[in-house]
Amino acid sequence: MAVKELERRPLSIARAVAPVAATAGPVILFTAGGMRFAISADEVQEVRGGDERTTISKLKGSELIDFALQVGLGEGILERLLVLKPGECALAVTDVERMASIPKVVSLPGLFRGMERQWYRGLLLLENEVVPLVRTEYWRKFGRAGSGA
Amino acid sequence: MNDGTRFVTFPLGEQRYALESDQVKELLMPAQVFRFPHTMSSLEGVLVRRGRVIPVCDLRSAIGHGPERSFYVVAQCNYLGRQEVVAIPVSGDCQLVQGERGEASGAVAFVSAVLHTGGRAFPLLDLDRIVADCIQPAMGVAREAMR
Numbered sequence: 001m002a003v004k005e006l007e008r009r010p011l012s013i014a015r016a017v018a019p020v021a022a023t024a025g026p027v028i029l030f031t032a033g034g035m036r037f038a039i040s041a042d043e044v045q046e047v048r049g050g051d052e053r054t055t056i057s058k059l060k061g062s063e064l065i066d067f068a069l070q071v072g073l074g075e076g077i078l079e080r081l082l083v084l085k086p087g088e089c090a091l092a093v094t095d096v097e098r099m100a101s102i103p104k105v106v107s108l109p110g111l112f113r114g115m116e117r118q119w120y121r122g123l124l125l126l127e128n129e130v131v132p133l134v135r136t137e138y139w140r141k142f143g144r145a146g147s148g149a
Numbered sequence: 150m151n152d153g154t155r156f157v158t159f160p161l162g163e164q165r166y167a168l169e170s171d172q173v174k175e176l177l178m179p180a181q182v183f184r185f186p187h188t189m190s191s192l193e194g195v196l197v198r199r200g201r202v203i204p205v206c207d208l209r210s211a212i213g214h215g216p217e218r219s220f221y222v223v224a225q226c227n228y229l230g231r232q233e234v235v236a237i238p239v240s241g242d243c244q245l246v247q248g249e250r251g252e253a254s255g256a257v258a259f260v261s262a263v264l265h266t267g268g269r270a271f272p273l274l275d276l277d278r279i280v281a282d283c284i285q286p287a288m289g290v291a292r293e294a295m296r
Contacts, residue, residue, distance in 0.1 A: 035185065071186040072290025109195065109204045110233045114188030114286035123185075123195070123202055130183035130195055130202065 027102050027124065027133065030082065032093040033073025036131050038102070038124050039082060039091070043136040047096050048081040063089040063143035067134075070142070071119055084136055089143025091134075102126070105133055156248055156264050158271050159222055160241035161212045167246075167264040167271040168224055174234060176243050177221040186290050191283035196221065196236050205236045211259055211279050226276045228284070235280060 027038040028047070068076030078092040105122035119139075120132040155170040177196065182205050184194035191210055195202040203223055218238035225234055248266030250273065259282070261275035 033186075072188075073186055104200075106200075106202050109202055110231055111192060111204045111206070111228060111235060111280075111284055112187055112189055113229070116185075116187040116189070119186075125197060125200065125202070128181075130185065130197060132185045 025101070026099055028082065028099050029097045029131065030080070030091075030093045031095045031097065032076050032091075033068030033071070034094075035073065036097070036129065037067070037093075038100075038131045038133045039136065040121075040133070041099055043085055045083045045085045045087050048083060048090075049079070064092050065089060065139060065143055067091045067093050067139075084140055084143070089140055091139060100126075154247070154250065156246055156266070156271075156273070157222065157243055158246055158264070158266075159220070159239040159243040161208060162240055164212075165271050166212075167248075167273045168222070168276060169273070170245060172224045172226070172276060173222060174225060175223040177223060177236065179218055179220070188287045188290055190285050190287050198223075203234055203236045205238065206280060206283060208237060208279060208283060211283050224276055226280045228277070228280055233280075235276075 026041040028041050028044055029036060029038050031037070064081065066076050066078060068074060076092065077094045080093050080096045081090040082093060082096065083090040102124045105124060107122050108117060108120060116132075119135060121135045122133050124131045124133050156167040157170050157173045157176075158165050158167045160166075175198075177198065180196050180198075182194045182196060183202075191207050193205040193207055195204050197203075205221065217240045219241050220239050220243055221236040222239050222243060223234060223236045225232055227233075246264075246266045248264045251263045251265050251270070253260050253263050253272070257272065259275050259279040260272040261278075262273040264271045264273050
């Protein structure tokens, strides 16, 4: 068969619909292990300085979770605590940057099927960044199991 | 067999491969790969395209080509019974060609057939198999996520 090479041309996209998993509402952006993450502000009871960790433990018997360590970023610099409602555990993180109102959470693509599906509810699309939104249910359960920092 | 099907050919290192054009959704210029901690080997992170996130799968563990990349071939594959879209970094120009499919000589890993076009032959990638082989949950965080 005589084979004709077709001209180079871009292929059109078949589907360009953005699947939106849920709305995030207000989130708190924080850093841990040099990376940025987000957590739903409604799930956070309070933000404390890292030096208050002893106080938290005494108050509630809270478990402290070194977030960076648990997601594989190595032992984190723990400067801030995000106390999760109802106060049984706290994520120890490097810094709490700001609150933001993020309208959309995009589901993790199906190819991600490891622990990240437990760690994150989805991905927030910021202007020049993709930020994982942590799944607080998982981390509360993790904290109750007593595997903290 | 002469099926006159269209294919997309692309280089991965020194070798040029092909996929059926039906599988290929889009070709993307090099773009920022957004990384975050995860446990899936060979997944570097995601590209964002029109509000959609597309995982980037580096095939070097299967194919062994180098890190250079000129385009991303965005293709559809079957992964664990579900249709998924994946972006594959390729190292040179992509071409849309017409050709005929022939049988691969011997069992070659991740090659389902051979594309004959323009007097040349290109291995036709079995994308489902290669993606399933490359993308596996690891015990720890995948190195690709942290590069």
